[in-house]
Amino acid sequence: MSTFDPGFLWGAATSSYQIEGAVTEDGRGPSIWDTFAATPGAVRGGDTGAVAADHYHRFPGDIALMAQLGLRAYRFSLAWPRIQPTGSGPANRRGLDFYRRLTDTLLDHGIQPRPTLYHWDLPQPLEDAGGWAVRDTAERFAEYAALAHEALGDRVTHWTTLNEPWCSAFLGYATGRHAPGRREPAAAVRAAHHLLLAHSLATEAIRDADSHVGITLNLTHVDPLSTAPADLDAARRIDGMQNRLFLDPLLRGAYPDDVLADLHEVTGFGHVHDNDLKRIGAPLDHLGINYYAPMLVAGSTTPVQSAYVGSPLVRVADGGRPRTAMGWEIDESGLLELLLRLKADYPAVPLYITENGAAFDDVVEDDGVHDAYRIAYLDGHLRSCARAIDRGVPLKGYFVWSLLDNFEWSFGYGPRFGIVHVDYATQRRTPKDSARWYAEVIRRGGL
Numbered sequence: 001m002s003t004f005d006p007g008f009l010w011g012a013a014t015s016s017y018q019i020e021g022a023v024t025e026d027g028r029g030p031s032i033w034d035t036f037a038a039t040p041g042a043v044r045g046g047d048t049g050a051v052a053a054d055h056y057h058r059f060p061g062d063i064a065l066m067a068q069l070g071l072r073a074y075r076f077s078l079a080w081p082r083i084q085p086t087g088s089g090p091a092n093r094r095g096l097d098f099y100r101r102l103t104d105t106l107l108d109h110g111i112q113p114r115p116t117l118y119h120w121d122l123p124q125p126l127e128d129a130g131g132w133a134v135r136d137t138a139e140r141f142a143e144y145a146a147l148a149h150e151a152l153g154d155r156v157t158h159w160t161t162l163n164e165p166w167c168s169a170f171l172g173y174a175t176g177r178h179a180p181g182r183r184e185p186a187a188a189v190r191a192a193h194h195l196l197l198a199h200s201l202a203t204e205a206i207r208d209a210d211s212h213v214g215i216t217l218n219l220t221h222v223d224p225l226s227t228a229p230a231d232l233d234a235a236r237r238i239d240g241m242q243n244r245l246f247l248d249p250l251l252r253g254a255y256p257d258d259v260l261a262d263l264h265e266v267t268g269f270g271h272v273h274d275n276d277l278k279r280i281g282a283p284l285d286h287l288g289i290n291y292y293a294p295m296l297v298a299g300s301t302t303p304v305q306s307a308y309v310g311s312p313l314v315r316v317a318d319g320g321r322p323r324t325a326m327g328w329e330i331d332e333s334g335l336l337e338l339l340l341r342l343k344a345d346y347p348a349v350p351l352y353i354t355e356n357g358a359a360f361d362d363v364v365e366d367d368g369v370h371d372a373y374r375i376a377y378l379d380g381h382l383r384s385c386a387r388a389i390d391r392g393v394p395l396k397g398y399f400v401w402s403l404l405d406n407f408e409w410s411f412g413y414g415p416r417f418g419i420v421h422v423d424y425a426t427q428r429r430t431p432k433d434s435a436r437w438y439a440e441v442i443r444r445g446g447l
């Protein structure tokens with residue numbers, strides 16, 4: 001049996017736009033995801049987050065369910081447009097009250113609140129003013145962070161600034177598959193920097209003796225298809241764009257030279273001001289890792305359009321492994337490799353797996369949802385976590401993605417990642433077999 005330290009933090013994660021609904025209630029302003037989802041053809045089936053899992057109204061029941069499962073921590077995100085409906089100016093008291101009630105209810109149930117300040121729902125007026133492609137958005141983010149901290153700092157100790165800035169920058173501004181749906185590679189590179197800057201300014205604004213502040217990145221393990229030079233170069237480039245473009249500034253205070261060179265054709269780096277990298281490289285209290293799948297890549301002789309701007313001659317290869325309903329290959333060894341690599345290449349920082357999980361085509365039967373495939377996925381990845389800890393990786397906790405089935409961005413409500421099934425017509429929650437399995441893992445402190 002793989003056991004974890006008794007202090008290991010067992011949790012589950014969600015995000016505001018994916019579960020809350022209530023998008024016009026209590027003074028919430030529009031976000032880029034409201035606008036994007038209302039754009040014909042942007043989201044599969046025309047789905048939107050307008051109702052989602054109705055968590056805004058059902059959070060007491062959802063928290064009672066978390067307590068039944070024995071969760072020790074809950075990772076959720078604060079919707080910036082609830083707190084600052086236009087992205088600047090004074091706080092909206094009713095928006096803050098919602099998060100006060102949420103955090104109080106969690107604490108009443110002995111569940112540690114772990115908010116993320118930004119999980120992609122940028123107030124629309126800030127996008128209208130240039131979005132993450134402009135520096136001012138980073139300044140606005142720090143002001144918003146300070147308001148959130150002022151209201152919740154007496155009950156929240158662990159803060160995460162951003163979720164997956166890679167997605168915000170490159171899916172939002174390069175491929176246009178995420179809000180705001182722009183296809184401007186140079187803007188995407190600027191957005192990546194302004195997101196990192198936003199992280200650092202917010203950290204400066206909220207860090208005090210009681211606040212631990214970190215960031216969550218979506219990292220992966222990248223392998224080349226072969227040892228051919230083109231394949232090796234493809235792996236270097238994708239590792240650069242997906243991992244090192246964020247890890248190096250945060251943990252070493254510098255952009256990697258090879259990535260700067262790869263991006264040279266896309267844009268210069270005139271948007272980086274003196275001192276930015278020093279601020280971005282200030283110590284982190286924790287680093288969150290979202291891991292879903294490894295990547296196998298190869299050189300391509302013809303240009304491929306992808307989020308990896310500056311590297312068109314790269315294609316994703318087929319590793320021949322089973323896949324989830326998202327089409328992502330299942331390989332828990334990639335998580336172990338990633339954790340060992342972080343330990344080898346970067347200064348030590350407490351790590352959390354802030355997301356890991358899988359969508360499958362669940363079937364609701366009379367007696368529940370028998371998702372043995374999800375249990376196998378989670379079990380494999382948790383075993384990689386245990387092995388990494390045995391080899392000295394400072395991994396402190398694990399959050400399954402996701403607590404509830406939810407709005408999976410441009411895929412709408414089709415993919416189901418939850419360990420709890422949501423019937424969107426009735427909003428009935430049904431714990432899947434994986435939820436019961438996870439509760440047992442938590443109860444035993446291991447597998």
Ligand code: IFM
Nearest residue numbers: 015018164290355401408
């Ligand atoms: O649903 C998303 C989440 O919002 C961010 N990380 C990946 C998940 C699955 O795609």
